Amino acid sequence: MEKREGKSQVKRGLWKPEEDMILRSYVETYGEGNWADISQRSGLKRGGKSCRLRWKNYLRPNIKRGGMSPEEEDLIIRMHKLLGNRWSLIAGRLPGRTDNEVKNYWNTHLNKKCESRKRKADELKGKTQDIDTSTKDKQCVSQSLMASTEVIDRGVEEANTGKREDSIVTTSTWMEGTNGFGYGYGYGIASPLAFSDYATTVFDDLQSSFAFADLFPLL
DNA sequence: AAATAATGCAACCGCAGAGAC
DNA sequence: GGTCTCTGCGGTTGCATTATT
Numbered sequence: 548m549e550k551r552e553g554k555s556q557v558k559r560g561l562w563k564p565e566e567d568m569i570l571r572s573y574v575e576t577y578g579e580g581n582w583a584d585i586s587q588r589s590g591l592k593r594g595g596k597s598c599r600l601r602w603k604n605y606l607r608p609n610i611k612r613g614g615m616s617p618e619e620e621d622l623i624i625r626m627h628k629l630l631g632n633r634w635s636l637i638a639g640r641l642p643g644r645t646d647n648e649v650k651n652y653w654n655t656h657l658n659k660k661c662e663s664r665k666r667k668a669d670e671l672k673g674k675t676q677d678i679d680t681s682t683k684d685k686q687c688v689s690q691s692l693m694a695s696t697e698v699i700d701r702g703v704e705e706a707n708t709g710k711r712e713d714s715i716v717t718t719s720t721w722m723e724g725t726n727g728f729g730y731g732y733g734y735g736i737a738s739p740l741a742f743s744d745y746a747t748t749v750f751d752d753l754q755s756s757f758a759f760a761d762l763f764p765l766l
Numbered sequence: 767a768a769a770t771a772a773t774g775c776a777a778c779c780g781c782a783g784a785g786a787c
Numbered sequence: 788g789g790t791c792t793c794t795g796c797g798g799t800t801g802c803a804t805t806a807t808t
Contacts, residue, residue: 635796655774
């Protein structure tokens with residue numbers, strides 16, 4: 548199989564425009580698939596895998612190039628929280644984006660961003676651990692907690708009443724999932740964190756809590 | 767202007783799952 | 788049930804470009 552693609556004969560490295568043209572016309576003639584036969588049929592000196600990747604990531608119609616919009620960025624962050632490194636699943640929710648692109652974008656931009664956010668949150672947590680939380684914070688957290696409860700309750704109700712027929716998630720697994728992902732509000736509902744712990748995470752994640760509920764049918 | 771370091775992204779690699787035989 | 792082949796996925800590498808010294 549792959550091993551058949553002898554390293555000596557197979558061309559590697561960046562694709563040239565003329566190679567793209569050949570690949571494009573091959574797919575137009577024979578359709579997607581049968582990548583293993585491509586070097587015989589098209590004359591391209593590329594391996595099947597390489598052709599498949601080139602087509603999928605760059606030549607396929609409706610590929611969106613250029614920077615990510617803030618909406619896309621936000622969705623990637625939220626989906627990554629939810630799914631982890633399941634790049635193809637995440638990319639599936641971003642029309643025109645490929646798993647490779649999403650993965651690269653995460654590794655080069657968002658990973659750093661999220662790490663620095665987490666660092667800030669940890670610093671804040673250190674500061675708030677031993678001091679009494681201000682009245683204002685208490686109010687904010689209280690509001691956030693209520694909002695989160697509402698979101699969860701709504702999701703649970705919709706699942707139970709069959710309003711979300713496409714969801715395969717039950718009340719209990721959803722709660723379990725919430726805990727599993729370690730969301731502040733998830734813990735807040737199921738087994739409340741210490742007040743200061745909750746306060747450090749709730750604002751970053753509150754926005755996501757609504758999105759999480761929106762993503763409910765995907766699970 | 768040249769050298770070096772950092773960054774971003776295209777492409778490759780190894781592995782696993784699915785289907786055909 | 789075992790083997791072979793194809794396909795897709797996630798992790799990693801290599802290189803071109805850009806920034807910094």
